[in-house]
Amino acid sequence: MHSSRARCLLALVALVALVAMTAGSVAASASGQSGPRFYADDPIWRDNDRVVDVRRAREIKLDDYYDFIENSLTRPGDRSKIRALNVNTLDEVPDSSWFTNRIGRRDMSVAELVTGPDRPVTFSGAWTIVRGKNRGFQPGFRAVDPADPTGTVYQLEVDPPGHPEMATGAEVIGTAFYHAFGYHTVDVYLTTIDPNRLRIAPDATIRDANGRRPFTHGDLQEILKNAARRSDGRIRVSAERFLDGDDMGRFEYHGTRDDDPNDIYPHEHRRELRGSRVFAAWLNHDDSRAVNTMVMRHRDNGKRYLKYYIVDFGSLLGSATRFADGPQSGREHALAVKPSLLTFLSFGLYVRPWLRAAPPEGPPAVGRFNADRFDPRAWVAEYPKAAYDNMRDDDAFWAARIVARFSDEDIRAIVSKARYSDPAATDALTNALIRRRDRIKDTWLTGVTPITDVRLAPDGTLTFDNVAVRHGVGSAASGYGLTWSRFDNASGIHAPLGAEVISEIPPATAPIESFGDADYVSVSIRVIASGPGWRPVTAYFRRTPRGWQTVGLDRELPASPAAGAGTSD
Template identity: 40%
Template structure:
């Protein structure tokens, strides 16, 4: 019954009972076990053109009632499940936990040979898959010759930030090895320049390693990305649902964890955040098989484009009709905002900056409906998590990139701090930035996140109370009750918070009160 109730909450506005005895849910209801799902492929070119020039997914209406985020509990928070886990903002992680990220116990074994079992020898930054002496599988990726340390640092740092932000990511290890650590496995195939496959030879391995940087000690630096748990079944899309997954009932373009992902990608300049860089797997826990959704491949973030430094236009679409028209009619004399950015000479960072960065303007390489559907409450949900990273937290995670140039590491951390603060200032201004609602000594309390992070105080907050009919959703004002003190009324209550300085913004906090006391069960925001 609870699963049916959740489905109704996701699929359409609730027309009957507003809250249930177990609200707010912290975890998604137990998943239905899935069968043997088939792997599906997604064409990178199809994804590009369908999103850039098509109209995929359900978009926000122009005017009228916006489509609120789905996949959230009555507090507006995503629940622990196949997409997401509450981490740093909700359960503050120690520095050691932030550095550890998704795992630090399973690097490739250094006690034996690494066997190459698959390879990509073409391109600027080739890579291969290995099995170590402990029979563990890893994808090995390198830096481009022009930017040693850049892509591998981005992969290490990015995985730890996205993990702390709540997403499933692979265990990424920075490794150094010599050529004699490798051996070629049987039946490994490579493609030649014409795309024809042939058996890989030891000469191919040698040529592959000539294309990547090597240090003075003859060692190669790489990312070894451990294979994620479960059976791979292809990437999830940023719209629609997976029809063969009975648990995938909310269109992806309306999931808060994907709408808010845009803010996280903007912070880290992960402009290659396309569907093809994610992966679904079928995992089994307690005898139940379900789909888990992973983010992958962070080598194209933090100023890196994996095989070179990122383009100065990172944070802008490949193409827009409006941008093209502006360049045409001004004969190219009206430069876009990103053209004013300046970058220090740090090859291990690439092109990453914070002075010109504008979180409201930043977009990935091409549109996706989850990002374009985001609303101010989606942005607030993401911004409060970005702001939860202290300066020391950021420095600790940047340290996992093991940049040899300490000035480059300090610059990267500085940019992340400044981009973080721009995100907080932009999105805390769009809604009343109140969170962590609680009852203290009979009074409603909350955190003013704008004040907490030094962006100013939302002054003269007014609180008006109403009874809530939980069966109909009708609120009846208690006209004689104003202020933070909780009225001595059993049942459900609604407290509406407002401030004269922000007349369009309100927060309604719902309480359940009985003989055991009062508790917060729901939050609604308007803007």
């Protein structure tokens, strides 16, 4: 009898539990969640994408022509403009095998910015050529410094005769900037070579149409003939270190690598690749494409993983490596159908607007680079890329905040790393970069509601940052509307705690007395400003023994976004 009652009671409990959980499941599904809104480890700042041993990866040989054709004539990748998939719950990019937060999350000294990925190396001035350079547009070769006991191989590349210091300068400047942004880059150094101190290793080879063959004195002369020489006969080169590890080829700006289990976010939906369009626009990196990337396989505690690099910045700023950028650079894709047809059919009487107003070339070491008519939204690379096309205002906002953190002094210091012999070149580049940075701040810091760094102190003090106001761009906020809620993390339901409260400027005070025992609370922050159709951002806080931890930030796109960026959520 006792047993029978207990069995019935248990069955009833089970049934109730089943109904309740099923209902909860349905509710969760209805709210679009398959789990809680926030997990215990949110917000993550490190994406552990080295967790699975990468055993089956092979070098992907990417064809430059195919990459151009595929991206110019088709639309590879997923073009749905969803929120970037690899951001954490604070709408930020965690560190990963693709990206390491640097100037975006912490202060960097000028010395650190200038050093970039470089190591403390010195070169003896003598070089032994070990291999020809078979890829890329810039003449060069691979060599070792005989005085270097490690035998590290460097790729040495020269400047074009008509533009001394241009390509090599762009290379070191680009490397320093992209490293500071957070990308993985390869250390590259400026040095000069004396042609008389170049030796060719007996086993040095180069590849021609008949296959690999010995590297000859004639091959070297061919390269040196096309190198800018200094008045003392020496040649300035950039020396890029060859990385340790296995070369796994390139990565594309769409899709994922089939052979990397850790690569689960489609590249066109990675924020650091979408947002890199803003960096490319700033630095006029119109040559940003798959061919200028690198994937290496490294080992970490015996486990193999792939690391993704952006490399080869010789075609940056005003440089097209072997000549100065043309007027089209950054203005129009190589294959723009409509203007091409108009030009062809009108026998050239139709003149593109950017051609009519093309800026002149600057000093020879600079090429064609300035800030005149620079429109960050209109800037394009040589050919389209899914990640660039998918960039939304929130991706651009993320990148623009990083750009905005470079002070005038930072920019000048990085440009000075190129050691231009003409001070006018340093001035021209610095001034153009400062003006372009300001244009990016104007454009992208106001693209979405510019609220960041929302914090709730244990005593209920709410602080946040209006990035646009701090940088003096956009409309000044006349106040902020704050709406507090208790938040059910399992169901995703907000329970408002009263009406909206207007606060003039942060800090504001939260109604902590009405939070009760809530584990999660949220605040919707509405910027009261004329002009942009900003939507409120919602910040989420989790109760912890030490106070309130900011665990989430929802930033919706404006109702009527400006052209050139994503619209749908």
